[in-house]
Amino acid sequence: MSDDDADAESLSPEARPHIAANGVRQMAAQALQSVGDQVVNAKTVLPWLVSALGAPSAFVAFLVPIRESGSMLPQAAWAPRVRSRRVRKWVWVAGATGQAIATAGLALVAATASGTVAGIGVLAALAVFALARSLSSIASKDVLGRTVPKGQRGQIKGATTVASAAVALTLGLALRAWGGDGLGTGVIAALLGGAALAWAGGAAIFATIREPAGEATPVDEDGPGWVRQSVELWRGDAVFRKFVIARALLLVSALSPPFVVTLGVQQGAGLSSLGLFVIAQGIAGLVGGRVFGRLADRSSRRLMIGASLAASAVIVAYLGLLRVPGLGETAWLAAATYLLLALVHVGARLARKTYVVDIAEGDQRTQYVAVANTMMGVLLLAVGAVTAALAMLGGEFALVLLAVLGVAGAVVGRGLPEAGRT
Template identity: 60%
Template sequence: MGQAPPLSGSLRIYQRLVKADRSGQDAGQQQATARNGLRQVLANTLQAIGDQVVNAKTVLPWLFASLGAPALFIAFLVPIRESGSMLPQAALTPWIRRLRQRRMAWIGGAAGQAVATALMAFAAATMGGTAAGVVILAALALFALSRSLCSLAGKDVMGDTVPKGERGQINGISTALSGALAITLGLAIRLLGGNDVSPLVLAGLLAAAALAWVCAAVVYAGVREPARDAATEEAGRSNWVAESWHLLRDDRPFRRFVLARTLLLVSALSPPFVVALAAGVGGVGLGGLGPFVIAQGLANLIGGKPFGTLADRSSRRLMTWGAAIAAAVLILFLAALAVPGMRGQWWLYPAVYLLLVLVHTAVRVARKTYVVDMAEGDQRTVYVAVANTAMGVLLLAIGALSGALAALGAEIALGFLALLGLLGVLVSRSLPEVSRR
């Protein structure tokens, strides 16, 4: 019997990183998966590195403080960043579905994020006050719109180029790699930042983030998608408003997923309130930003790959546990604040922030894997788009409600979000299992 041909370098690396049952794939399919998978890992890692800098929960609020932008502008950061990337997706779906090479939409989205981040860097270096705030918010809106293209096209391309059982691991590896670099960034900020808030340092970080997205676009251009016929163009000419409504009305499992994802906002919306509470006990200089950036990086590094593996086994179960743990962390945090003397312990806030972003890493990997696994082909594109558009609307509503409650105190808002998390446990448990092969 002849010996099996030697594995290529890319296939060896991929098989070490991603564990899966490949008995149903021939050598050519394994090689194609490895090539596409590694490119997506690297491109997503570069994008995630940029996300650590263009962070509406940590870096951008610190930047606004250093520039003297009105405090009101800080309240718009998270809604513009999150909702802006979700709301347009259902409207963009018909255009995406007409593309035979959907990686081009991802490349365009990465380029748009690079331009938007460069505009933020320019404003940080040359402007101040209200003018800087307006330009940065406008650039963040462009950033969010561009991100919606990457979100739509990226899940579709992954679903067509990487088999079930491997997709969550790719998301997890990218998250872990970006986390390692975020820790380095956070340590540098902590050690070099001191008590002053320097806009020029943050402008330099934004410029480096813009370069990361340029590199990501170049890498992603090498992904090779399966051929799509002309029927995809006709499929993209439907009425997206009617299609979205019918999908939410008639597809019960999908509707429950959207509801579960809404309740999982507990891990997304609670960290800024923890940071706001921390600001009241010190650490408001640039050096104070470091522990929170480090916490974000640690969460990605620790949780990225393990959570990816767990998501491939059962993304539904991972979402359920994520909601439960996030709610428990908030309840314990609020109990700790009620203990005399604990409120002034500054270490408590980065520690709680770390736990919350670690849980959010699990939830994010799980929900991305779930929506990719629950459908095939163009239906996957529609699911992603409608889910994100619905989430954009719901995020604005829940964000406004939690913001109104925050006027009574950040603790009230955190209590409300903990309640959402408990409800999320019940809804997530009722979802059908889709991730197992």
């Protein structure tokens, strides 16, 4: 990573001598976080664990909503407290520590519990995990904006995505080698214990970042509450409003893969192995992380538009190929579609994360991130409920809606201003 003098001017003088070192430390800490994320995965590992422990299938339905919404909804409430701190890396450290503790709790449940007790234990630990993750999420972009200049932030996100993908690929291959769905819960418990150690290591590394102290905004206990401030931001800031709408429509790449898997199973070409799901995610990250990171630095806006259209195109192509006699039953169709959607999702995530860091400055960035994530938590539940209702008619109906939303997201994205290098 090279320092660009023009871009470095956007940072405080105290931060400029430490750009390279801070970038490496953030990549290392977030790579360790990504290691843990591959194990505490609400779409692959945790559903398998809940089923293997003999918990009722109803518990599986709550995993993704708790993981995603639980980490987003509290952020607007956290934001005033975070803005009151001059140094905000400790907020990330606290979040990582909480995730380590929650993951250790998941390991304990995996090793000792079964049935309904295990299901309750997994959901409780996951709720704690999600709340802790909300702290890390709200602080990470703020620390990144204070310590690394524009033009380099997307590359850091891309590098950590590649590291995460390498871990996912290795883990997936190991799970396949050890027997896939025949694995015992003791192995998953050991992996969860290792993930807890990864978060503890990430917290230790992040604590060494040389973050310049910024201005602290005192918490105004008598002023308008965070709900009112969020409403005022939504009403008064057109760029923020369009970004939240575009990001909500980008859910097409996050919510469509489970429906593709379900249709694949119905066609007799299901991805039955836990390891195969993890491998697909790993390949997507390895291929997309660095490429999309650079594209995000060039224009995160254009990358958001492209990701929306690409996800919709993949869905439409998949639904069309399902109608081809003899092709819909082939084993590779659902797997290839899942992989493509996972790849597109890498680009979508890097684009919207880079955009929100670049579009705002200082405390405005903290507020943008917090309020956007809180609103996304609500929208995620709403879109999830609608697609779940449509899925009762058939997975194809839910996919059609998501494809339409992706096209709408591209239209909204065209109205956003550029936010990269100037």
